Amino acid sequence: MAFIVKKKINGGEYYYLRESRRENGKIRAITLAYLGKTKKEAEKKTRDFLKNREKIKNEEIIKEKMVEEKKQEIKVDEKLEAEKKIKINIDELTNFCKREGFIFRSSDIYGGFSGFWDYGPLGIELFNNIKKEWWNYFVHQKENMVGIDASIISHPRTWQASGHIANFNDVAVVCKKCKQATKIDKTEVGKVKCECGGEYDVKGEFNLMFKTRVGAIDSADAYLRGETAQGMFMDFRLVQQTSRKQLPFGIAQIGKCFRNEIAPRDFLFRSREFHIGEFEFFINPEEKKCSLLEEKHLGLRIKILDAETQIEGRTELRETTVGNMLKENKLEEWHAYWLAEQVLWFNSLGLTEIKIREHMKSELSHYSSATFDLDYEYSFGSREIAGIANRGQYDLTQHTKESGEKMEIFDEKYKNKLIPKVIEPTFGIERVFLAVLTKAYNFDEKRQNVILKIPTKLAPVKAAVFPIIKGEEYEKISEEIVRDLRKEWNIAYDKSGSLGRRYARNDEIGTPMCITVDEDSLKDKSVTIRWRDNAEQVKVKIDNLREIIRSVINGEDLFKFGKRVNTRKKD
Ligand SMILES: [Zn+2]
Numbered sequence: 344m345a346f347i348v349k350k351k352i353n354g355g356e357y358y359y360l361r362e363s364r365r366e367n368g369k370i371r372a373i374t375l376a377y378l379g380k381t382k383k384e385a386e387k388k389t390r391d392f393l394k395n396r397e398k399i400k401n402e403e404i405i406k407e408k409m410v411e412e413k414k415q416e417i418k419v420d421e422k423l424e425a426e427k428k429i430k431i432n433i434d435e436l437t438n439f440c441k442r443e444g445f446i447f448r449s450s451d452i453y454g455g456f457s458g459f460w461d462y463g464p465l466g467i468e469l470f471n472n473i474k475k476e477w478w479n480y481f482v483h484q485k486e487n488m489v490g491i492d493a494s495i496i497s498h499p500r501t502w503q504a505s506g507h508i509a510n511f512n513d514v515a516v517v518c519k520k521c522k523q524a525t526k527i528d529k530t531e532v533g534k535v536k537c538e539c540g541g542e543y544d545v546k547g548e549f550n551l552m553f554k555t556r557v558g559a560i561d562s563a564d565a566y567l568r569g570e571t572a573q574g575m576f577m578d579f580r581l582v583q584q585t586s587r588k589q590l591p592f593g594i595a596q597i598g599k600c601f602r603n604e605i606a607p608r609d610f611l612f613r614s615r616e617f618h619i620g621e622f623e624f625f626i627n628p629e630e631k632k633c634s635l636l637e638e639k640h641l642g643l644r645i646k647i648l649d650a651e652t653q654i655e656g657r658t659e660l661r662e663t664t665v666g667n668m669l670k671e672n673k674l675e676e677w678h679a680y681w682l683a684e685q686v687l688w689f690n691s692l693g694l695t696e697i698k699i700r701e702h703m704k705s706e707l708s709h710y711s712s713a714t715f716d717l718d719y720e721y722s723f724g725s726r727e728i729a730g731i732a733n734r735g736q737y738d739l740t741q742h743t744k745e746s747g748e749k750m751e752i753f754d755e756k757y758k759n760k761l762i763p764k765v766i767e768p769t770f771g772i773e774r775v776f777l778a779v780l781t782k783a784y785n786f787d788e789k790r791q792n793v794i795l796k797i798p799t800k801l802a803p804v805k806a807a808v809f810p811i812i813k814g815e816e817y818e819k820i821s822e823e824i825v826r827d828l829r830k831e832w833n834i835a836y837d838k839s840g841s842l843g844r845r846y847a848r849n850d851e852i853g854t855p856m857c858i859t860v861d862e863d864s865l866k867d868k869s870v871t872i873r874w875r876d877n878a879e880q881v882k883v884k885i886d887n888l889r890e891i892i893r894s895v896i897n898g899e900d901l902f903k904f905g906k907r908v909n910t911r912k913k914d
Contacts, residue, residue: 345375345393347385358385360392431784432722436777437610439784439793440466443852446611458607458615465852466776468803468833473692473775474597476800477620480688487592488622489582493574495599499565501573502552504745505738510709511551511569515605516543526605530705551602553615567601572767575623576738576750583752590754590763591630591677595622597772609723611773618772625763626677627754628736633676640683641666647699649673654703673701674713675733681768682731685717689728693798694778696720697728710737719778728774734765783853795853796876799896806856806872806892807835807849811842821860824870824885828892850875856892856901871908874901881905 345362358378363370376392378385431439440446445466449459462470482490502508513526520541527535532545553567568574575582575594582594597620604615611617646660647668665683668674674682682699689697702714710732717729739750739762751760783797799805808825810817818838828834835854837845842859849857857873864870864885871880872891883891883905891904 345389347378347389349382356380358382358388360385360389430722431781433610433612436722436780436784440610440780445469445780458604458613460611460614460616465803469779469797469801470772470776472801472803473772473779474618474620476692477597477688477770477772477775478595480691481620481622481684482595485593487588488595488624489586489588489592490595491575491578491582492596492598493571493578495568495601496555496557496565497568497574497577499563500745501577502566502569504741505573506709506741507552507566507569508550512548513551513605515546515549517546518542519544524606528706549603549605551604553601553603569602570600571596571598571619571621572623572734572738576742579623579625579739579750580752589756590752591624591626593622593624596620609721609726611777612721612723612726614773619769620772621767621769623734624677624681624766624768626766627757627761628764629757631676633680636676636680639687640680641669643683643686645686645697645699647701650701650703653701660698674715677766678713678731678733681766682715682717685729685731685768685770689717689719692775692779692801693782694719694728694775698725700727708732710734719774721777721781726774727771728778729768729770731766731768734767736762736764738765739763787850790847790850790878792847792850794850794875797853797855799855799898802853802855803833804835804849804852804854805832805896806858807837807845807854808858808860809842809845810838810860812861816865817860820864820885824858824860824888828889831889832892832896846873846878856895858888872901872905880908882908 345360348359348361350357350359357380359374360376360378361372361374363372365371376388378388437446440463441448443465444463447461447463448455449461450456478490482488502511512529514529514532515524516527517524518537518539518541521537521539523537523539524546525537526549527543529548536542552569555565555567556562557565575596579594582588583592586592597618599616600619601616604613607614641664643665644662645665645668646662648658648660652659652661665679668682669676669679686697686699689695696719698718698720700716700718702711702716707714712733712735714730714732716727717731718725719728742748743750743762751762753760779797779801780795783795785794785796786792787794797803806828808821808828810821821836821838825834825836835849837848846857853875855875857875859871859873859880861871863882868885869882870885870888871882873880879902881902881904887904891901894904895901
């Protein structure tokens with residue numbers, strides 16, 4: 344608070360404006376301004392001074408605010424930039440996969456063959472682990488699910504019945520401006536333009552089924568399957584009878600599919616030969632209630648792009664729960680249950696950024712009454728990684744018509760004979776593979792190398808064993824450990840080169856644990872395990888290794904199994 348003081352100096356009167364301030368716990372008065380020689384003048388100058396000071400203060404606050412906001416803006420920009428930088432782009436990922444032995448171009452020595460890829464030594468391990476996780480989660484852990492593996496080529500009438508010969512078409516187009524060939528949906532003809540803004544030149548409709556010939560004499564046209572679903576529909580009654588399943592139950596399958604894509608693109612994302620993991624879940628149409636819905640399904644938070652939003656030409660996502668989607672009548676209970684289960688499975692692989700896109704009526708497949716895409720944010724955009732369709736009774740009814748066989752079963756609960764309706768969750772396994780790698784890829788500035796942070800259960804190599812002292816006795820212990828661990832897992836053994844180089848190589852391919860054998864291994868039968876993500880180490884007994892590794896693969900923290908050790912000097 345400012346106040347006026349009068350001072351007498353050499354007989355004259357002088358006015359000053361002073362103010363008390365608290366400094367270091369003491370109150371001190373300081374002079375703010377000289378106010379002149381009369382009281383009247385002093386009062387006027389005080390008013391002016393305080394008004395001016397208020398103005399300056401406000402300006403300073405505004406200025407500070409602007410600087411702060413600018414800082415925040417930069418922070419957000421930097422964050423977005425950083426996220427973009429972290430996300431490896433698709434060409435870099437293609438090169439990385441080739442360099443490390445995950446994925447090669449098919450027929451590389453002939454310049455490759457568009458739309459076909461080979462799994463390399465590490466790729467096949469990761470791929471098998473993803474399939475294993477899928478099978479475990481959706482088949483073994485579920486009460487009413489069994490698996491099959493149907494043939495890739497089936498009776499040609501299969502595809503007549505399913506509608507694939509009549510309807511499984513894309514329209515091939517070439518951009519008049521940039522000359523890029525691509526495919527569009529039949530419903531998009533005349534409505535869409537190329538990304539470059541150019542008009543499309545329509546080249547015609549092409550069926551996506553791969554045709555082949557079966558047999559030498561009286562050979563017949565047949566098709567490589569375009570989806571795994573039909574095998575499960577055709578075997579539906581045999582599976583039900585042999586496994587003695589009652590409705591509702593499901594049949595699951597993971598296998599190769601073939602589509603003669605007009606324009607394969609984005610590495611593994613759109614290829615001509617790929618794996619689908621899907622299941623057909625059969626329900627009595629009268630069974631409206633899903634007995635398996637729990638709070639973890641109903642309360643599951645998701646981001647959804649509604650059909651209505653898309654019809655209005657907008658793309659913003661809405662946050663909601665699976666329970667709310669049910670209340671809004673977007674889907675039925677069994678459909679909601681499996682949608683939630685799909686998202687929960689992705690979450691269990693660390694893929695937590697799944698977005699749901701509701702299909703508009705105009706884009707529903709010929710067999711479906713409601714479909715949702717599950718999208719993942721890849722480096723080339725948000726794209727479909729999985730889907731879930733309500734196929735109703737379409738397929739079983741079609742096969743009844745085509746084959747003349749009754750595809751009905753007897754439902755013990757409702758005491759009636761019926762054709763079940765079907766909910767079909769589908770996963771593009773290569774797309775899951777791509778998402779796992781995109782998410783895992785990390786360039787560590789401090790360690791100056793790539794650290795592939797793949798979840799332990801999916802890692803191609805679970806552990807690497809290194810003797811770090813030269814000598815036969817150390818190699819012998821290391822080899823015994825390797826032999827023992829290999830009974831359960833894929834284990835690497837590397838006895839040469841600098842330790843730093845051996846660590847870096849394993850970080851790069853996502854090996855979560857590196858086990859080092861040193862003098863203590865001889866003395867007290869212990870080894871150290873180094874954790875990939877933080878390069879910290881823990882000392883454990885050799886006898887406990889298998890149990891510890893098993894626990895860590897099941898999601899437990901490595902550092903609860905032993906003493907953290909500082910072995911920096913050994914690095
Ligand atoms: Zn173009």
